[in-house]
Amino acid sequence: MDYQQALDYLYDFINYETLPMSRDAAHFDLRRMDELMRRLGNPHQAARSVHVAGTKGKGSTAAMMASVLTAAGYTTGLNTSPHLIDLRERIKVDGEFIAEAELVSLVEKLRPEFDTVRRQATYGELTTFEVLTALAFYYFKEKGADFQVMEVGLGGRLDATNIINPEVGVITTIGYDHTEVLGNSLTEIATQKAGIIKPGNVVVLSSQPDEAARAIESVAADREAKLVRVGSDVTWRSLEFDLSGQRFEVQGRLGDYRLSIPLLGDHQLGNAATAVAALEVLMEKGFHITADSIARGLKEVDWPGRFQVIRRNPFIVVDGAHNLESMQRLKATLEQYFGLSAGGRLPVAKSKGGVSHIDRSILIFGASLDKELGGVISELYPLFDKVLVTRSRHPRAAAPETIIGEFARQGVEPMVTADVPAALSLAKSLAGDNGLICVTGSLFVVGEAIEQVEAEGG
Incomplete structure (x- = not known):
């Protein structure tokens, strides 16, 4: 078996990342995973676990925690989804992707089960998601991971x-996201995500809408x-920012921390504070995590595709925003760093980290089939001089005609x-060297944009 054959095998299972989903709980039966883990020798029990659910920021928070645990000297696995370019992004140990040969070997070894x-x-x-999750658990066990940071794929209770x-x-x-599966109210969605709460455990809760907070508190x-x-x-609280990163302070329960991260946007400071809060819980349990390891880990965190500047002259910013809340965050961050607003360009002081002048702003937008587009589009389009609609290669990409209609x-x-x-x-021809191109609407569109810019040499 070669690497492509391994991928073909993995994608031959039922893949809800490419198929429509429903709220039928039969699609999400944890007894399948229990049976599979039993057959594989329960590899999920080999390492200490951190479990991260949520709608926005869960991948960033998981990546931050994994980076800090590695900086603290713990061998740390990180399992996330979906991937931007390469499936191996989903399974990492101490920041390194699983190698192609390692993935092939694992698939061959575990295929009979x-x-x-x-x-x-x-x-x-x-x-496919269950098989990839099982591969991650088994790989982390083989690599002798001390910790495994697991990002929930969808929901929580039945993930x-x-x-x-x-x-x-x-x-x-x-x-609001994946409402066709999780429910149409914040109470329903939050209750599903609160399904990760285990009896007697400690759970860190990011800032929440009141309705969601009440549901989680009840569980x-x-x-x-x-x-x-x-x-x-x-x-x-934020201290300063520029296009290279952000400096900020976190006031924790165990101490105060002066920190920096390369990720951009005020929302990432909230994610970082969430990561620090969870790390403090581990510190209280006796794990050796110092203020220095927190600072080093956050400074070195890598999480592409989230308000990432992948090129200058013109600026190309990619962001995987795909629902109303994430578009609102993207809008605020574009204003913060580039002065874009519905009323024209805002003055941005370079001394505060922003870019003082942009000639033209171009939006590249593509979406997935199951996304509600009206609110998303209304948030974003007024910031831009021109809109380009496109589609990714992903099977669930929305047809441009659908997006154009909205x-x-x-x-x-x-x-x-x-x-x-x-x-x-x-977009580059329209923007000119002193322009801005923003690629958003779907992580799959963002992944292809990163791939293309890298192929062109940045």
């Missing part, structure tokens, strides 16, 4: 990662779990390009 569970289908059909009993749970900010009370609240128990309803006539490389080429 995967095939047995698939063939028997006692609890429904095995999914394949929810077979662990973590040292600390984290629920980042909750908003925590039922399970006699302790909540640490970011925004009250742990707070933060822009038209808001009085905007976008240009259409066949794919992301064509969109970037046109």
Whole structure:
């Protein structure tokens, strides 16, 4: 088996990243994972676990925690989804992707058990996400991981990662996403995500809408779990920022920290405070994590595709925002760093870290089929001089015609390009050297933009 054959095998399972989903709980039966883990020797029990759920910021928070644990001297696995370019991004140890040869070897080794569970289908059909989660657990065990930081794929209660009993749970900010599966209210969505709360555990809770907070508090009370609240128990304040990163302070329960991160946007400071709050829980449990390791780990964190400046002259910013809340954050960050606003350019003081002048701003937008576009588009399009609509290669990419229709309803006539490389080429000619191009709407569009710019040499 070569690497491509391994990928083909993995994608041959039921893949809800490419298929429509429903709220049918039969699609998400944890007994499948229990059976698979039993057959593999329960590799998920080999390392201490951190479990991160939420709507926004869970990947960033997970990456921050993993980076700090590595800086503290712990061998640390990080399992996230989806990937931007390379499937191996999902399975990392101490910041390094699983090697192609290692992935092939693991698939060959574990395939008999995967095939047995698939063939028997006692609890429904095995999914690609479940198989990848199992591979991550097994790989972390083989690498002798001390910690495994697991990002929830979807929801929480019935997610394949929810077979662990973590040292600390984290629920980042909750908003409306995957409503076709998780429910149409914040109460329903938050209750699903609160499904990661285990009896008696400590859970760190990022700042939440009141409705979501009440739902999580109810689940925590039922399970006699302790909540640490970011925004009250742990707070933060920004010190300074520029396009290389941010400097800030976190006031924790165990001490105060002066920190920096390379990730941009005020929302990342909230994610960092959440990570610090969770790390303090581990410190209280006796794990050796110092203020210095927190500072070093956060300074070195790598989490691409989230308000990432991938080129200058013109500036190209990529951001995986795809729902209303994340678009609002993107809008605020574009204003903070580049002075973009619906009323024209705002003055941005270079001394505060912003870019003082942008000639033209171009939006490249693509989306997935299941996304509500009206609110997302209305938040963003007024900031830009021109809108280009495109699509990724992903099977669930929305057709440009669908997206154009939504822009038209808001009085905007976008240009259409066949794919992301064509969109970037046109955008660069429109923006000029002193312009700004923002690529957003889907992590898959963002991944292809990063891939294209890297292929061109940055």
